[in-house]
Amino acid sequence: MKLARFMHNGAEQVGIVTDKGITSLALNRLEDCMGLTAAGVRSKSSKEIIPLKRVRLLAPVQPSKIICLGWNYLEHIEELKHNIPEQPMVFLKPPSGIIGPEDDVILPNPRISSQVNNEVELAVVVGKRSKNVRTEDAYSHVLGYTVAQDITARDIQWRLRQKNEQWDIAKAFDTFTPIGPYVVTPAGIKNPHNLAITLRVNGKIRQDSNTKYMIFKIPEVISYLSSVMTLLPGDVISTGTPKGVDLIKDGDVLEAEIEGVGVLRNRVSK
Numbered sequence: 001m002k003l004a005r006f007m008h009n010g011a012e013q014v015g016i017v018t019d020k021g022i023t024s025l026a027l028n029r030l031e032d033c034m035g036l037t038a039a040g041v042r043s044k045s046s047k048e049i050i051p052l053k054r055v056r057l058l059a060p061v062q063p064s065k066i067i068c069l070g071w072n073y074l075e076h077i078e079e080l081k082h083n084i085p086e087q088p089m090v091f092l093k094p095p096s097g098i099i100g101p102e103d104d105v106i107l108p109n110p111r112i113s114s115q116v117n118n119e120v121e122l123a124v125v126v127g128k129r130s131k132n133v134r135t136e137d138a139y140s141h142v143l144g145y146t147v148a149q150d151i152t153a154r155d156i157q158w159r160l161r162q163k164n165e166q167w168d169i170a171k172a173f174d175t176f177t178p179i180g181p182y183v184v185t186p187a188g189i190k191n192p193h194n195l196a197i198t199l200r201v202n203g204k205i206r207q208d209s210n211t212k213y214m215i216f217k218i219p220e221v222i223s224y225l226s227s228v229m230t231l232l233p234g235d236v237i238s239t240g241t242p243k244g245v246d247l248i249k250d251g252d253v254l255e256a257e258i259e260g261v262g263v264l265r266n267r268v269s270k
């Protein structure tokens with residue numbers, strides 16, 4: 001099942017997306033679908049089907065935190081000449097950086113950063129309050145999956161890394177965290193670790209991999225993170241990017257796609 005948050009007739013709503021369009025749900029947040037069966041979710045939907053072109057899709061969730069993994073694809077580690085981490089390498093992005101489908105990624109002033117990079121990632125959306133989750137129970141804490149981009153000011157990150165300083169700020173700019181367009185529930189994804197993951201820039205493929213190449217898999221990531229911090233409904237875990245990170249520039253159209261999850265389209269502007 002594909003779930004979305006959207007604006008229609010001036011009101012923010014959540015709904016179910018099908019080939020015919022979108023039906024509104026009598027729920028405040030997508031996270032409220034957690035624990036309901038598919039029939040239970042459908043029982044909350046209106047009869048009216050709104051064509052997708054008549055709504056504006058929003059970032060599907062408004063998380064309390066966005067937790068990102070770095071160095072989680074071997075080929076990306078080789079690309080940037082890093083060591084393989086012994087445990088998940090974690091950093092946080094601020095929720096204020098989130099934008100939705102079709103929103104613009106806005107480049108910082110070039111005096112601040114002139115090397116902004118794409119990073120397509122599979123994002124896991126947490127469905128319930130989670131603390132000390134066992135690996136074998138981890139999937140029962142997942143509301144679904146969406147597409148994320150972990151946009152990065154690479155020159156700032158490099159500069160700080162060379163000085164052995166924290167570099168999270170390089171990822172924290174406004175608009176640097178596009179997510180969406182939908183949350184696809186686990187029933188719609190046979191195996192989240194066998195999905196094609198691609199990024200097209202102006203129609204040309206730049207990143208092209210598969211989620212099976214992740215080093216730390218979703219269950220152990222959820223277990224590890226929840227041993228440190230309580231995960232809340234709607235929280236987003238972005239699972240790292242494969243190789244192919246490179247410059248994005250004003251006017252570029254970015255299409256981040258994960259098989260079965262969707263295409264997240266954003267333009268770059270200054």
Ligand code: MG
Nearest residue numbers: 119150240241
């Ligand atoms: Mg990343």
